[in-house]
Amino acid sequence: MTVALPSFDDICDAAARIAPYARITPVLRSDVLDALVGAQLYFKCENLQRGGAFKFRGACNAVWSLDDAQAKHGVVTHSSGNHGNALALAAVTRGIAAHVVVPEGAVRAKLEAIERAGAVLHRCAATQAAREATAAQVQQATGAAFVHPYADTRVMAGQGSLVLELLDQVGELDALITPVGGGGLAAGCAIAAHGLDPALALYAAEPQGADDAARSLAQGMRVGAFVPDTICDGLRTLIGEPNFNALLTHRVKAITVSDAETIAAMKWLWRELKQVVEVSSATVLAAMLQQPQLFAGKRVGLVLTGGNVDLDALPW
Amino acid sequence: MTVALPSFDDICDAAARIAPYARITPVLRSDVLDALVGAQLYFKCENLQRGGAFKFRGACNAVWSLDDAQAKHGVVTHSSGNHGNALALAAVTRGIAAHVVVPEGAVRAKLEAIERAGAVLHRCAATQAAREATAAQVQQATGAAFVHPYADTRVMAGQGSLVLELLDQVGELDALITPVGGGGLAAGCAIAAHGLDPALALYAAEPQGADDAARSLAQGMRVGAFVPDTICDGLRTLIGEPNFNALLTHRVKAITVSDAETIAAMKWLWRELKQVVEVSSATVLAAMLQQPQLFAGKRVGLVLTGGNVDLDALPW
Numbered sequence: 081m082t083v084a085l086p087s088f089d090d091i092c093d094a095a096a097r098i099a100p101y102a103r104i105t106p107v108l109r110s111d112v113l114d115a116l117v118g119a120q121l122y123f124k125c126e127n128l129q130r131g132g133a134f135k136f137r138g139a140c141n142a143v144w145s146l147d148d149a150q151a152k153h154g155v156v157t158h159s160s161g162n163h164g165n166a167l168a169l170a171a172v173t174r175g176i177a178a179h180v181v182v183p184e185g186a187v188r189a190k191l192e193a194i195e196r197a198g199a200v201l202h203r204c205a206a207t208q209a210a211r212e213a214t215a216a217q218v219q220q221a222t223g224a225a226f227v228h229p230y231a232d233t234r235v236m237a238g239q240g241s242l243v244l245e246l247l248d249q250v251g252e253l254d255a256l257i258t259p260v261g262g263g264g265l266a267a268g269c270a271i272a273a274h275g276l277d278p279a280l281a282l283y284a285a286e287p288q289g290a291d292d293a294a295r296s297l298a299q300g301m302r303v304g305a306f307v308p309d310t311i312c313d314g315l316r317t318l319i320g321e322p323n324f325n326a327l328l329t330h331r332v333k334a335i336t337v338s339d340a341e342t343i344a345a346m347k348w349l350w351r352e353l354k355q356v357v358e359v360s361s362a363t364v365l366a367a368m369l370q371q372p373q374l375f376a377g378k379r380v381g382l383v384l385t386g387g388n389v390d391l392d393a394l395p396w
Numbered sequence: 397m398t399v400a401l402p403s404f405d406d407i408c409d410a411a412a413r414i415a416p417y418a419r420i421t422p423v424l425r426s427d428v429l430d431a432l433v434g435a436q437l438y439f440k441c442e443n444l445q446r447g448g449a450f451k452f453r454g455a456c457n458a459v460w461s462l463d464d465a466q467a468k469h470g471v472v473t474h475s476s477g478n479h480g481n482a483l484a485l486a487a488v489t490r491g492i493a494a495h496v497v498v499p500e501g502a503v504r505a506k507l508e509a510i511e512r513a514g515a516v517l518h519r520c521a522a523t524q525a526a527r528e529a530t531a532a533q534v535q536q537a538t539g540a541a542f543v544h545p546y547a548d549t550r551v552m553a554g555q556g557s558l559v560l561e562l563l564d565q566v567g568e569l570d571a572l573i574t575p576v577g578g579g580g581l582a583a584g585c586a587i588a589a590h591g592l593d594p595a596l597a598l599y600a601a602e603p604q605g606a607d608d609a610a611r612s613l614a615q616g617m618r619v620g621a622f623v624p625d626t627i628c629d630g631l632r633t634l635i636g637e638p639n640f641n642a643l644l645t646h647r648v649k650a651i652t653v654s655d656a657e658t659i660a661a662m663k664w665l666w667r668e669l670k671q672v673v674e675v676s677s678a679t680v681l682a683a684m685l686q687q688p689q690l691f692a693g694k695r696v697g698l699v700l701t702g703g704n705v706d707l708d709a710l711p712w
Contacts, residue, residue, distance in 0.1 A: 127670045351705075
């Protein structure tokens with residue numbers, strides 16, 4: 081099944097659709113980090129979004145895009161992380177059921193959060209095939225609408241809404257950098273950014289141990305499945321087909337970073353911005369610290385994607 | 397020397413005076429923490445103030461209250477923590493020198509921050525007498541104006557400005573809770589709050605191992621020096637004379653909390669608000685969790701005082 085990319089108008093519609101439920105997240109700045117990189121940095125704090133991650137935007141847009149006849153059967157997804165939690169929270173805003181298929185071995189704290197948000201958990205084996213099969217079963221049994229974590233038009237549109245908000249808050253930017261995993265965020269943000277300003281330079285930060293987007297962009301063709309090896313648990317995903325197409329079309333440049341660079345950047349963010357952010361979020365600052373010459377003197381937006389961290393297992 | 401309390405007008409003047417330099421800090425909310433306490437909580441994030449603490453407000457007001465003839469000789473204080481750093485940063489905004497007397501044994505990271513902010517460090521023995529004597533020597537040698545960390549009219553007025561900002565951001569509140577150490581924050585906030593709304597209930601959270609303000613309020617008279625025993629390094633101070641008078645006049649109620657309660661509350665703040673806050677800041681939530689019946693169903697402002705934490709030595 082081909083998944084269409086959202087248009088700029090779809091993203092504007094998504095922003096209006098989720099406005100009653102999503103938070104307008106603050107943009108933070110730091111003199112110390114500006115000096116460190118040699119640029120003007122605008123940190124979009126999606127760690128302060130509902131559910132502690134940008135994922136609420138896409139999930140909420142998907143939930144409120146359903147017509148009433150569809151919606152009454154609820155929604156279903158497979159996710160062991162922020163998307164499952166976001167979909168559960170979004171379903172509550174519409175008073176419908178959420179089913180989340182979770183693989184064995186998922187982090188207990190994350191599962192508890194999803195359950196606390198009111199979702200029904202469905203356990204399955206820890207393979208992609210088992211996830212998809214179980215989600216399909218739940219879909220058949222309940223009639224729930226499937227909401228893919230990133231290869232979904234409504235989800236990409238919802239994530240892109242954060243760029244409209246960011247540019248409204250800070251004015252024009254020279255560049256924007258997001259992390260890239262499955263690519264829902266990177267694709268939505270690219271379409272939104274170029275809808276407002278076609279000259280805006282776009283970057284995607286990716287862990288070296290899950291650099292499929294970088295390799296795919298380098299060869300102009302999406303690479304196949306791989307075994308991720310990175311501490312960035314939110315970015316271990318193979319980039320989606322429509323997501324990759326969006327990155328290619330919008331000339332997004334990938335920058336890959338080592339886990340050591342990311343952990344160092346994470347500490348800078350905690351110390352100077354006073355924000356609890358996930359390790360995946362820190363890839364964006366790590367990329368700028370690795371390649372400051374790309375950003376020298378520029379106004380750069382950085383998306384801090386989430387703040388759901390196990391405080392008892394910090395990576396330093 | 398008697399130190400006068402600031403008037404409500406002094407606080408309004410301070411707010412205007414520091415407006416070009418201080419940040420308007422965000423107010424954050426959390427459904428989870430609201431449900432936990434059973435009240436509506438408005439967290440004023442002074443961890444996001446310049447220098448990472450509310451102290452910049454008072455220091456900046458003091459620096460810009462000097463006339464030009466005084467200012468050209470610079471400012472001096474004794475502090476091993478946030479006030480020294482704040483005074484150094486405030487002095488930079490006026491282009492004048494800052495001298496900070498620091499006791500032996502102070503945390504190196506904090507001293508480096510003060511030096512990085514451009515202050516001249518003067519080391520002394522780790523006693524109150526040595527601090528005061530060294531500060532007096534520096535004052536004599538340089539002509540610098542002394543700015544006490546809390547028993548100073550200009551400092552209290554500056555700290556109180558955060559309440560004007562908070563009530564402007566969120567509207568009326570039923571109660572306000574701040575931590576109390578030397579009492580610059582608690583006194584300034586009490587005067588500001590009652591200047592706007594005499595019915596607002598005021599609380600001060602204090603560690604059990606440094607409960608001099610609670611004991612002083614209980615007996616209506618300021619107790620003498622004591623040996624603090626608490627993890628809250630920002631709150632080990634004996635409350636100042638004018639500060640205590642302000643708390644008494646404004647019927648501030650003290651709530652004492654154990655270090656264990658404070659550490660648990662700190663984790664809640666990091667996990668749910670995604671904010672890096674110091675352990676001293678967490679006393680306010682710890683107090684509410686200990687005595688939720690005082691706040692049931694109410695709209696309560698909580699001041700998160702600072703976020704300068706040693707990430708390599710977290711208390712859990």
